[in-house]
Amino acid sequence: MTQENHRLLMRWARECCQHILPLIKSGPDDRLAYALSVAREWEEGNAKTGKAMNASREAHAVARILTDPVEVAVARAIGQGVATAHMAEHSLGAALYGLMAVKLSGLSVTQEREWQYERLQQLPVDVVELVRTTMSEKGKAFINLREAFT
DSSP states (O other), X not given: OOHHHHHHXXXXXXXXXXXXXXXXXXXXXXXXXXHHHHHHHHHTTOSOHHHHHHHHHHHHHHHHHOOSHHXXXXXXXXXXXXXXXXXXXXXXXXXHHHHHHHXXXXXXXXXXXXXXXXXXXXXXXXXXXXXXXXXXHHHHHHHHHHHHTO
16 A cells, blocks of 8 residues: 555545544543544654554543443544554554444444545555455454453
């Protein structure tokens, strides 16, 4: 994957996270907002991967202290999203945890998935196809794993 496509994928992951951020009713922890700002910096070429990974760890730390399952899923989505800097495949975690947050909140997973795919269409065709194929495969395993623990 080219660096340009990797940055576009980060944008998609960040947008997926920002779209579900309002599901945190009390407002996001500052560490989540910071992680999203680092994601934007990285996508613009203004942050190093190490900074993004530190922000990812902090977002996951927030997820560990939250008690509302919807908010936990949002925090996990953000942690995965900013980790896209490290590995492009983490962008899928942002989208999948986003879908989980929507499902847990009682909103339409179908509408959220369509929203995600609309934004995805802004990326190059080969990246879109790779994401859709991989997300379909990983999504099944992700759902099965999550159901085993709920």
